[in-house]
Amino acid sequence: MANQIGNYSLYIALVASIYLIFQSYKLSKRSSKNLDSKIFSVLSIQSAMILISFFSLIYVFIISDFSNETVYNNSHTTKPLFYKISGTWGNHEGSLLLWLLVLTIFLFIFLIRSKKQSKNYRLLTVLFQEVIIFGFLLFVLFTSNPFTNLFPIPKEGTGLNPILQDPALAIHPPVLYLGYVGTSIIYSSSLAALVCGIVNNNWAQHIKKWIIISWIFLTIGIMLGSIWAYYELGWGGFWFWDPVENVSLMPWFCLTALLHTIIVLEKRNLFKFWTIILSITTFSLSMSGTFLVRSGIFNSIHTFANDPSRGVFILCFLFFLIFLAIFIFFIYQKNISKDLSKTFIISRETVILVNNLFMMFFLSVVLIGTVYPIFLEVINGLKISIGPPFYQKLIVPFLIPFLLFMAMGPKVKWIKDKFEKINLQQFILLIISILISYLLITRYGENYLFAVPLFGLGFFLLFFTIKDFFSKYSALPQKLAHFGFSLFIISVLFNGILAKEYSSNMKVGDKREFMSKTLIFENLKVIQKSNYQSLVGEFKVLDHRNNLKFNPEIRIYNQPKTLTSEADIISTIYSDNFLVFNVLKDDGYYNVRYQYKPFMIWIWLSVILISIGGILSYFKKND
């Protein structure tokens, strides 16, 4: 029953989409001042339908209705309730329903919150967004329907991967999608603004809220994914430059650039072309990301089940949306008043352009690194791999000037400023920063070419932003976000350059000495849990100051038959101590890996600070 409801709601939503596309187009040609109430009511119906569909899917997951093929493939009666629910969006079909939900609800909220804007602008936003919704509805209904029936009805599901049964991973997709899919509204409204010829500071003030909201969720969403990778996957890393990770990072660079550019548009009515281009690009990157991870073009532990035929559909849809945007851009670009003025070289506007330059550079590095292997293989037949070394080599050197600009940038005035001779205070700060980093590196770290300047400028930014808190100008959101970023850079550097690790094959009773510490494999316990067998290792890591006890686990699941390794992480403000062990073939021997990660928790805390900066910005009253 719920299966049918879920299915038919989608068809109703599809019809609503067609109606809305035609009606909004028609009405935009009319001269009446108010939005036709029909548009609003049909959109409400559509939103309700998608909601009903989404909740129907959740319902069949909760009751473990295995006549639904998606539930059969992704759930199991013994799964805890929380993970049955989160299993709804942990698969390809269900996550597409989540896409549709965010697309529709965001449009609905947009319509409610934009009452002060012109009618045509709102209608055209509906039009463009509904084009996207229509495409996704087609995709879901005809290639990835979550409401397909199975007969005869199986008694049990094929279970969800136990690695995916984790709280961070459960909420990672919804949060990420609010950001990721939220960029659709920016795309639609930017195109609408372009056609209506209202790309100006007033529009910037209105769209800025949407950009901030999208950005906050995208930032937190990416962080949640990293947290899950770190705590759950047992490798001690939090970012692997895996294609699927890159795909969420790319819109983030673009959105961050847009976040800064929209400020210029709002304050000074400048950079109109560029703002629109950024808006289109951000959503295009989101769509491309969806294509890349679902089409099977990559192999990665993150990708969904591969199906090239779905890939063809998304590819065509993606290029359709991009061409639509480019087409509209070329036709209506005359609506944007010519902006021949130049900005003064030392001004906040220029500094923001510099920010954009770096953001676009980082974006291009990640984009090209991710898709280059595809192109090389098609053109040359050659297969190469592009992994962390590539990204690090290109990004790290450019981080150094970027950090410097980030420190000085917010201090530059709008329109025109003077290049003050660097005052003594700033110079002293710079020297102290470099000294500290030099001491740290030589005492604790490996010899790494960029370590000292990186650390030095990281600290410089940190001290600079702290000093800023005492100064009289407001702009607390920006200060907080920049401060958070400096903390983020420093924590990542600490982890990348000053972390230590040790691994060895051990059996119970073994002792290993390394780096003035002793690692003892004391005991191994076998415990039977509800849906897995648990091997708990009891380890001690001793040094002259600490006595750390670890209890990492190896879990043997039956449904499906998998082995997972759960690391034991002791987190404090100062560092994380990380221990994980894995089964080896030789009976009784386990591969034991210990890692010492200084200031690990600050990586997450700093991202939270950055997001709080964003939240404060959202609620800030415009002066």
Added chain:
Amino acid sequence: MIKNFKFIIIALFGFFLFIVLLQGLDKPNNYSPNNISTKIETKLTARMLYINKEISLGELIKKNNFSIINIWASWCLPCRNEHPYLIDLQKINNINVIGINYKDIEINAKKFLKDLGNPYSEILIDPDGTKSIELGAYGVPETYLVNSKTNEIIKKFIGPIDDLKFKEIVKLINNGKI
């Protein structure tokens, strides 16, 4: 005019991207390095299972026209399934079947052969898996069909030998004879 020109350039570039990505979808994304080194690593040396002596792969290959080098282990389930095909292959006159016992315990390996039959003229042991890496293998079971005279790898089979692969091996040998 200039605007049109820009538009056309962008459109063409976009079209190029589209085609490349479309082609990219067809490529299998699980890379199996089938055609890297075309010659078998004859210098590979290891201890034999039944004789406590070291010997090089090159010496073992010399007998017969074709060699089949099969990487197996007693704990590997698909190896069990493919074993009968190896027994059959060994019966063919021109083939010399050599085994490489991968990350195994000798007692278990010998028991495996006692239970299921021994198609191998000789077996080299690879207790830590590093010898197989010298061959360019990465899993078990894996099988190489080698031309003994030239040491060329005619074909590499990743995964267990099944009916299809068996027939292919026979065909390749018959073609080679002529």
Added chain:
Amino acid sequence: MEKFKLFIVLVSFFLIFANNLHAQSSDRVNKISKNLRCLICQGQSVYDSQSDFAISMRTLIQKKIDEGKNESEIYEFLKNKYGEWIIYDPEINKNTFLLWLIPLILFVFGGLLIIRKVSIK
């Protein structure tokens, strides 16, 4: 201002003395295996993976290091066996120069655009 200077001094002390591990030369096996792709797992590095292949690889790398081979020799050896694909760091050759060049070109291009937009007056 005085408070701020004190704060800086405190932070410096804290950072320098808080964590006390001796500097260690990097573990070369780990470094190399982080740069190698695990061919079975399709998406993990040899360092991260716990598959048979990865474990054997790490043993092999250790053996090669003990034999006195340096990093590039080990990479060459593995490239011969498995192809370029196994190495995560794409070297700069005629196939990959675009990979490295395009972002840099874009950066310069973007810089030029900004310079055009900006005036010194």
